[in-house]
Amino acid sequence: MLLYNKTDLFIASPNQFNNTVDNVINIVFVVLILLFTIFVLGFSGLLFLKIKRTRNQIKLPNDSIVQMLASLILMLTIIGALISILLIITLL
């Protein structure tokens, strides 16, 4: 069944309308996930830089382990962010 307005112009069928709503919801989620991905990437990079800069100022015992952990987490974050971006690209 088609929906018409007063001027008899075509608007959409109920199925088309539902699809549009679903698409809008999907797009909102996609934008949110992209924003969070960028935020997490930036956060991880900043943490890594912070450790590197602080190590230049003060060298403490075992701080190389902390830096190694930070680079590992940064790598994991980059891989995770790439995977989530790839997953989202398949939607677009």
Add this chain to the structure above:
Amino acid sequence: MPTARKFPKMSAVSALKFIKKKNLFHLQVFPTINMDGMDQNEKAVLLIRTHPIFFMFKLISITVLTLVALITVAIVAKILGQLNVVSPQIYSASFILVILIALNLSLLELIKWFYNLFLITSERLLDIDLTGIVNMSWSSTHLTNIEDVEARPTGVLHVLLNLGNIYVQTAAAQAKIEINNVKYPTKVQDILLDLVTLKKRHT
């Protein structure tokens, strides 16, 4: 004929030996440290960090919150999955994001614990405070400026684990330097006070 001044044996020596024997990561005696502005003859005597149990508490709370977030995503995925509203890729991406956020928050907590420290050297007392990713303060005072050191255990956990907060009163504009939740606070206080006494005698 003037006689040589005899200094009484410092109790800090036995306190340092006691701490060294315990071999704790958060309380290190004579650690190898290099930092900007360190004099040639300056030696690090004691490195003090907060007891790791407080870092563990934060890790546990991050883990619990992550689990709650993952369960919420799963429940929402199940409810919305029946309605076919949101694509399954979005749930997978959300799962990955939640885990990544948890990992990064854990790292932040680790860095905050690692770099919040008190460093007693032969010349000065250094207090490093890392409160966020970008907020870091370095307070340093010469041992001769230290007027009073207070060790104050507060709370049940402090009594159970022999912890306490240490407050250092200085003659400088910044009145107090403090570090919380330190193991063996009275021994640390003793070491610091003896070093101050020794330094004041030599100047």
